[in-house]
Amino acid sequence: MLVSSLVAGLGLGSMYGLIALGFTLTFAVSGTVNFAQGSSFMLGAVSLHMLAISYRWPVVLAVLAAMLVCAAWGLVVERLAIRPFVKAGSNAWLMATVALGIVVDNAAMAIFGKEPRSLPSMLADDPWIMGGVGIYPLQIIIPVVGIVLAALLQQGLKRTSLGLKLRAAVQNADAARLMGIDVTALVAATFAIAAVLAGVAGMLVAPLFNVAYDMGTLFGIKAFAVAILGGMTRPWGVVIAGLAYGLLEATTTALLGSGSTQIVTFSVVIIALAIAPEGLFAKRQVARV
Numbered sequence: 001m002l003v004s005s006l007v008a009g010l011g012l013g014s015m016y017g018l019i020a021l022g023f024t025l026t027f028a029v030s031g032t033v034n035f036a037q038g039s040s041f042m043l044g045a046v047s048l049h050m051l052a053i054s055y056r057w058p059v060v061l062a063v064l065a066a067m068l069v070c071a072a073w074g075l076v077v078e079r080l081a082i083r084p085f086v087k088a089g090s091n092a093w094l095m096a097t098v099a100l101g102i103v104v105d106n107a108a109m110a111i112f113g114k115e116p117r118s119l120p121s122m123l124a125d126d127p128w129i130m131g132g133v134g135i136y137p138l139q140i141i142i143p144v145v146g147i148v149l150a151a152l153l154q155q156g157l158k159r160t161s162l163g164l165k166l167r168a169a170v171q172n173a174d175a176a177r178l179m180g181i182d183v184t185a186l187v188a189a190t191f192a193i194a195a196v197l198a199g200v201a202g203m204l205v206a207p208l209f210n211v212a213y214d215m216g217t218l219f220g221i222k223a224f225a226v227a228i229l230g231g232m233t234r235p236w237g238v239v240i241a242g243l244a245y246g247l248l249e250a251t252t253t254a255l256l257g258s259g260s261t262q263i264v265t266f267s268v269v270i271i272a273l274a275i276a277p278e279g280l281f282a283k284r285q286v287a288r289v
Contacts (some may be wrong), residue, residue, distance in 0.1 A: 005254035006247060007139045011208075013246020014146025015201040017239040019223035020230065021150060022194030027067045027232050028170050029190045030086060032093050036077050036101030037198050038220020040070050043104070044199025045206035045215060046112050049119050067196050073104065074195030078188045091219060101220075109213040116210030142204050142244075149200065157235075166190065198223075225269045230281050237281025245269075 019041055028036050047066035051057040055066070081096035121138045157163035169176040169183045177183055202216070209215065228244050230238030245265065252264045272280060 001135070004139075005250040008208075009247040009250025010243060011142035011146075011246070012205070012249060013243035014143040014150075014239075015205050015242075016202040016219070016223050016226045017150060017242025018146050018244055019219060020227035020238045020242055021059070021153060021235060022197045024230075024232055024235055025190050025194045027227075028123030028241075029166060029187050030078075030082060032082055032086065033097070033196065033224070034077060034082070034191065035094065035097040035220070035224075036081065036104070037194065037223065038218075039101040039104045040073055040195035040198035040216070041202040041219050041223075042108060042213065042216030043073055044070050044202030045211045046108050046213065047199075047200075048203045048206060049117060049211045050112065051186045053117075053119065063203060070195040070199030071192040074192035075188055076100075078191035082191070083115050083184070083187075099214075105213055105216070110201030112211075112213055114213070116212040116215075119206040121207035138204075138207055142208075145204060146201070149197065149237070150235070153197075154235055162186075162189070165236050175289035218227050222265075225266070226278060228280055229269060230274055232282075234279065234281045237279065241280060258282055 019037060022037050022040070026032065040224060044066050047069045048062055051065055052059055052061035077097060077100055081100045082093050085091070085093040085096060157166060165176070165181050165186055168179065169181060169186050173183050198216075201219075222245065223242075226242045227238055229239035229245070232238075248268060249261055249265050253261045256264065276282070
């Protein structure tokens with residue numbers, strides 16, 4: 001049971017990391033936190049369910065379409081809830097992203113319905129037996145996909161033209177504009193990428209949970225905690241923090257029961273942040289005197 005829980009914890013942790021990477025990306029380029037990120041997670045799962053199950057689209061096509069929905073949602077969040085307030089020098093983007101997330105969650109409730117629905121895994125239903133423990137294929141695939149996507153994102157930031165422009169904009173937005181980089185479009189693209197990452201996470205874990213209009217709320221809160229723990233500007237720190245959080249959650253549930261899970265995990269988050277307020281993997285700043 002413990003081994004199975006650890007495998008599930010790695011899967012959940014990698015999903016927390018993917019959602020948290022979205023927080024990291026958008027914070028790096030805009031200095032803001034998108035509190036509608038959990039809604040991107042929900043949109044991925046709900047869109048996939050509606051297209052693949054309700055409308056019987058081919059799975060691959062449904063996945064691609066759901067990713068496009070999430071990307072469009074990311075652009076909407078940046079345009080309506082971030083850009084106007086940043087331009088005005090206001091911090092009202094915080095409430096605006098929260099409000100926009102509530103709007104889309106309730107729109108999903110009106111379209112999708114209140115009742116949670118199951119999504120077939122679309123993989124083999126029979127578990128793999130490893131060391132006498134039954135592990136479902138999806139439980140192995142989820143952490144692999146999560147870590148691969150994180151690695152691809154990291155390499156993309158280092159080696160692609162978009163990544164170089166993004167790093168230039170993060171270091172000095174004014175200098176990037178003088179070099180001909182459209183920083184506004186770059187910020188919008190980053191929000192779209194962040195929403196797609198969260199949407200992919202939602203699609204991957206949907207077969208393990210019921211798909212519902214409010215499923216992104218708790219996942220979004222946990223992912224934000226992971227982003228802070230890892231250090232908001234440290235992508236690999238965020239991924240490691242996500243895996244650690246998932247493992248802690250799974251082992252707590254296995255040993256103490258689900259009633260203690262949130263108490264233990266969020267207590268650990270508070271203690272960790274009290275020890276390292278800027279995150280466990282944040283760069284230490286050297287004070288000049």
